[in-house]
Amino acid sequence: MSLLAFRDVDAYYGRAQVLHGVTFDIRPEERVAILGRNGVGKTTVVNAFLGIATIRRGEVDLAGRTASRFQHFTAARSGIAVVPQGRRIIPGLSIRENLLLGAAVGRRGGWNLERVFDLFPILRERADTPGTALSGGQQQMLAIGRALMANPSLLVLDEPSEGLAPVIVDELAEIFRRLAAEGTGILLIEQNFGLVRRVADRYYVLSKGTVIEAGELAGLSMETLKRHVAV
Numbered sequence: 001m002s003l004l005a006f007r008d009v010d011a012y013y014g015r016a017q018v019l020h021g022v023t024f025d026i027r028p029e030e031r032v033a034i035l036g037r038n039g040v041g042k043t044t045v046v047n048a049f050l051g052i053a054t055i056r057r058g059e060v061d062l063a064g065r066t067a068s069r070f071q072h073f074t075a076a077r078s079g080i081a082v083v084p085q086g087r088r089i090i091p092g093l094s095i096r097e098n099l100l101l102g103a104a105v106g107r108r109g110g111w112n113l114e115r116v117f118d119l120f121p122i123l124r125e126r127a128d129t130p131g132t133a134l135s136g137g138q139q140q141m142l143a144i145g146r147a148l149m150a151n152p153s154l155l156v157l158d159e160p161s162e163g164l165a166p167v168i169v170d171e172l173a174e175i176f177r178r179l180a181a182e183g184t185g186i187l188l189i190e191q192n193f194g195l196v197r198r199v200a201d202r203y204y205v206l207s208k209g210t211v212i213e214a215g216e217l218a219g220l221s222m223e224t225l226k227r228h229v230a231v
């Protein structure tokens with residue numbers, strides 16, 4: 001069974017086609033990266049299973065079930081939690097409230113406020129302050145904590161390193177490795193190879209809305225890296 005699988009998916013915004021026959025799959029406890037430069041369609045992969053982009057051809061499996069219509073909560077109910085690009089911390093809500101929002105759309109399981117606070121102690125210290133008052137790195141931790149509150153089998157991270165200092169990216173890499181070691185599948189969408197290298201085992205390269213290469217990370221060539229990823 002796949003946690004998430006695309007088979008030959010074409011996805012559109014209105015009449016504009018962005019994904020062209022995209023196929024990939026992620027099995028339980030895998031750590032997979034989707035690599036590619038700006039504008040190649042990485043976020044559209046996420047938008048396709050969140051129901052934001054429209055799928056006109058192909059199929060998507062969520063937790064082993066083929067779905068054709070997506071609502072924003074379909075993925076969360078299937079055990080897939082997304083940490084969106086730009087974090088999307090809800091303004092006007094405290095850190096605690098942002099976290100509870102994650103639980104509202106998810107499944108029951110081992111993650112709760114206390115466990116997220118143990119993972120990110122800064123969130124406990126500042127639980128009642130607005131989420132948007134945090135630094136960029138702390139907001140990323142809040143976005144990850146919020147996703148974990150949904151008790152996912154697969155955590156989808158859309159450019160989590162964007163705009164963060166290298167020392168914070170190092171911290172995130174450790175966190176992702178820890179979560180993966182505890183059995184959470186990871187889909188890391190990135191152009192920062194430093195993070196990918198430390199987290200993923202397998203990769204897909206996306207270019208102009210198409211998967212042009214896939215394989216084990218250990219076999220990724222320098223040429224592919226230079227052309228499609230920032231090193």
Ligand SMILES: Nc1ncnc2c1ncn2[C@@H]1O[C@H](COP(=O)(O)OP(=O)(O)OP(=O)(O)O)[C@@H](O)[C@H]1O
Nearest residue numbers: 013016018036037038039040041042043044045085
């Ligand atoms: N909501 C939308 N409506 C219309 N077009 C969109 C929308 N979102 C993205 N696009 C277009 O789809 C294409 C792919 O964008 P996407 O965000 O998937 O790329 P990306 O690889 O994630 O890039 P980035 O790293 O810059 O986020 C771009 O040409 C973009 O302008």
